[in-house]
Amino acid sequence: MSSNLDDMYREIILDHFRSPRGKKEVDRADISSDGQNPSCGDELSLQVEMDHDVLKDVHVSCRGCAISVASASMLAETIKGKSFEEVKALAETVKKMLKGEPTELPDDLGDIEALQGVRQFPVRIKCALLAWVTLVEGMKSYENGHAGHTTVSTEDGNGKTEK
Amino acid sequence: MSSNLDDMYREIILDHFRSPRGKKEVDRADISSDGQNPSCGDELSLQVEMDHDVLKDVHVSCRGCAISVASASMLAETIKGKSFEEVKALAETVKKMLKGEPTELPDDLGDIEALQGVRQFPVRIKCALLAWVTLVEGMKSYENGHAGHTTVSTEDGNGKTEK
Amino acid sequence: MSTDAANKTGKPVTLDAFDTERIKADFPILQEQINGHRLVYLDNAATTQKPRVVINALIEHYRKNNANVHRGLHTLAERSTEGFERTRAHIARFINVPDTGEVILTKGATEAINLVTYGWGEHNIKPGDEIVLTEMEHHANFVPWVTLAQKKGAVIRRIPITVCGHLDLSDIDKIITPKTKLLALCHASNVLGTINQVAELAKRAHEFGAVVVGDGAQAAPHMTVDIQQLGVDFYAFSAHKMLGPTGVGVLWGRRELLENMTPFNYGGEMIREVGYERITFNDLPWKFEAGTPNIADVVAFDEALTYLEDIGMDRIRAHEMALTKYALERLSEISGIEIQGPQDVESRGAAISFTDPTIHPHDISTFLDSRGIAIRAGHHCAQPLMRTLGKVATARASLYIYNTESDIDALYDALLEMRKYFGV
């Protein structure tokens, strides 16, 4: 009856966990953002090199549970080469998908779709979100012309809200 | 099964309640003491006229439940003409009797013995004690040469302690 | 009420008649004998009895789902958390609040009000500020404010009551003024029964920027409470007075206020990050819920709310009005019995205080108990009101959903018997 378990830890997810993508450092960190889930102790650091409005290259390093690591890895894989607007829209979609809000899933979601099983584990949703929240904060800061790091801390342990 | 009830409200008690003794004012209030149970709202006022070390005359007026009224009435009836020391000893005995502590009951306890049924109603013990506590405080004050009123307030509502 | 849901849980299904006998059957304790008589429980303002569904929810929780909440990643912890948060969401719906983060679970109404005193009052009440109370407050909504006022050099103003037991609003303009920083009042009085015009007074207080605390301990169990209509800023009540277990209370508060308040208890669960230099607090509502909460009782409270909703709060109010009317009439038939509070059932709840000219309320209560009838006697934690009424104590019969005219008749008969017994 550990079907749930396999729902969450799908093979794709375990694969990303075992060999995370986005390890390579970027040449120039136009966006640099750190995120953490204090209650889990997940810690994530993310840099993006921009080329005009395209996210040219992404480096992400995550110390945390399989879900946060895999989610960060998938993010790195997916957003590379996408435009600012595309990535923003994608982040919205992922958020909605994870929270179980109605949303159309685009065809090019790729491995990310595999994160859906996390929904059955409410406390883990914020782990799956960590990379995305961290990225979005970094992008906001970049848009507003702020240099330097942003730091994001998701909510504490109840999986109900995040900020 | 209202046998308990009749245990507490014995005929003697109801008689004291209906026609309380000690109504007559004293000529000279050598001891004057007020007592109350704030949680019950019982209020009692007591004056004693002394003749050397004898409690010559007692006036007591009590506004309260049947138990506090009857107990005050019995007190008035019993202590008149007794010596300071005798009354002190008696007060101790009554206290012990009401609290269920081991004690010899003297033969001349009179109607007071009827108060024993109160023991089954823990919250009422302080009602039965009110007059005695008020008297003892007044006597202490008299002994220490203090003039004027004393005021006693028994504990609040749990029937467990009093001061 | 959905008949389906009602059938499933064995709750009363009649929509039309208020089937009190059916309801009584749902409460195991009401089948008990007390001193050889059937239990006539008329002490509902103190605490209510619990229906089988609530007791069963407790058993179920401890037999199947028990774990600590929030931080667990195992099945039992998830179930417990889910049950716990389900009740919170239910409470929000019950009082018509859209934001569940505004619903804080406490150990009772008393703690809920103290949370406001410490979290808001401590930082917002300044010397010379005025705190407006009514003359009919329970100690829970009186002692915290008077103590705070003493500490802060603030002034307590009181709204008096009329001889009928209503708030006397004739001088209200002089009581609620620009100096008013806080208005704290009961929605319904536990002694007089009076239902206060909270919405109207809240509006008036808000004109001067005051904060309004509603004590709903005697209202939430008995009528529809719509926070948005009441327009208060805080509202407190207790689960145990509305079929729920002991040890659970609710504080609802406006998010803006709650977010700017300091926490009350400090410890686990209410923090975000803890270091020796810096501590940051959790989001609402957890910021105010330090430590392991009363999980099982919160979980079971859900069933109490469902039970009340299945009957319908408006029908409960209607039933209590009819029964109160009957009780007031019967008691008036006994010469000398003096009844406190409003006589018109529209403006009052089902707590009926009365006194006998010669028999002390404690003797009344003890005597009635020998006949299986449970009422309360004393100052009902409202000593200031008692002083206003010129009483040291009253007897109080307070009614609820399972009470019937025959309960009132039993009270009536026993009071007559009592007169004979004491020979007065």
Next chain:
Amino acid sequence: MSTDAANKTGKPVTLDAFDTERIKADFPILQEQINGHRLVYLDNAATTQKPRVVINALIEHYRKNNANVHRGLHTLAERSTEGFERTRAHIARFINVPDTGEVILTKGATEAINLVTYGWGEHNIKPGDEIVLTEMEHHANFVPWVTLAQKKGAVIRRIPITVCGHLDLSDIDKIITPKTKLLALCHASNVLGTINQVAELAKRAHEFGAVVVGDGAQAAPHMTVDIQQLGVDFYAFSAHKMLGPTGVGVLWGRRELLENMTPFNYGGEMIREVGYERITFNDLPWKFEAGTPNIADVVAFDEALTYLEDIGMDRIRAHEMALTKYALERLSEISGIEIQGPQDVESRGAAISFTDPTIHPHDISTFLDSRGIAIRAGHHCAQPLMRTLGKVATARASLYIYNTESDIDALYDALLEMRKYFGV
């Protein structure tokens, strides 16, 4: 243990062997299946499961005796009050305290500690005073004091830990000094398991006139606690961690201190007389128990204490030591698993924190849950300690009276399986 009493209540009667299977049978939830496996409950430091006698006491209370306490003069109120105060007296005996007035019932250990912060700390901690904590405190015994220190301009000093997870007392002379106003420390750590030398440290702190607060949340459930031997001034613990219901905690305090403290919550029951000008407070312990308490759960806690006593606290300790030894051994067999806290079972309790080099504690916990094994993972409300340990989180298996070697074996097997599952 009286065999008679044990027979009556269906509790284990063997005096010689610690009959865990027999004990297990007393806990309905342990008969449950979780994710298709028998429940192996190893999250006891978070909360324990409840034996049938405790659940039954709750049912019995609500079915037969439920009323509000203290002020009632009817049969149900008397029964409730008696049950409530019986538990208080039992708690006093359980921790070897002669004066029941010193036993204050709270909603949990967290509230108990906050009561001391507000009632004592608020008035006694001055700028420059030093508050000594240990590095292994739970947030419940950390956040209140750090917050108080910030407010008062006091200084937090910490007793560090050794690599073995004991308190490092080598510099204790420089930490506990004439400046020390308060020493607050856990009797046993919820992360490391360490049992601290409370008596020795209390003595040292008392030499400088400091007040000592013992957090007994992880000690009272597991060993004989004798307040008089410990020599602390306050001691806090929670019922739910020792077979009791949620929502009940205990603060024991020295009468002289408690009597000179301001109340914490204000409201009904904690007052003696209430007026607009003057409020006087009730005697101990009621002065600190405002409002309707968690009556039913307090009543039921009595049965939990009896259950523990019937087994015997010393035998419980012995059982846990043996089982902890076994668990430490088995876990060490798994390469890479890092265990926190003392290795010698004499100086530690049964909470065992561990980490895997690559698998995050949350994944460990989730995986184990799929095999019916409940453990906790996270910072265990001890973030400062986590920082000291250089961990963001640990997995924690914590044992209790109903756990067996086969539970440990199940844990061992599942951990190996987990390694395969994650492919690391």
